[in-house]
Amino acid sequence: MIDTLLAIENLSTWIDTGAAPVRAVDGLSLEVRRGETFALLGESGCGKSVTALSVMRLLPEAGRVIDGRVCIDGVDLLQLPEAEMRAIRGARIGMIFQEPMLSLNPVLTVG
Secondary structure, three states, rough: OOOOOEEEEEEEEEEOOOOOOOEEEEEEEEEEEEOOOOOOOOOOOOOOOHHHHHOOOOOOOOOEEEEEEEEEEEEHHHHHHHHHHHHHHHOOOOOOOOHHHHOOOOOOOOO
């Protein structure tokens, strides 16, 4: 059994502003093992949302992952066709936005 659930290696995401690209995520690497709890925290504008959107491949048109790997159970999500990503989103990975009461049902368990 693979102990690492999520592995992000050297993730870099740029946002095209029209003038010059902005490095929104620059060389991020991290590992989350099974059973661990992970929280992405930081100041406003530091790249938390762009990081999460990069992992889920839901960047706006101006965003582009230019380097790195995002693996769940050893499968690189950045190499999967969009149809396979749609099957993974919601079933294997998801995103809870700033207002969890709009996203979570208190009657159901998470995980």
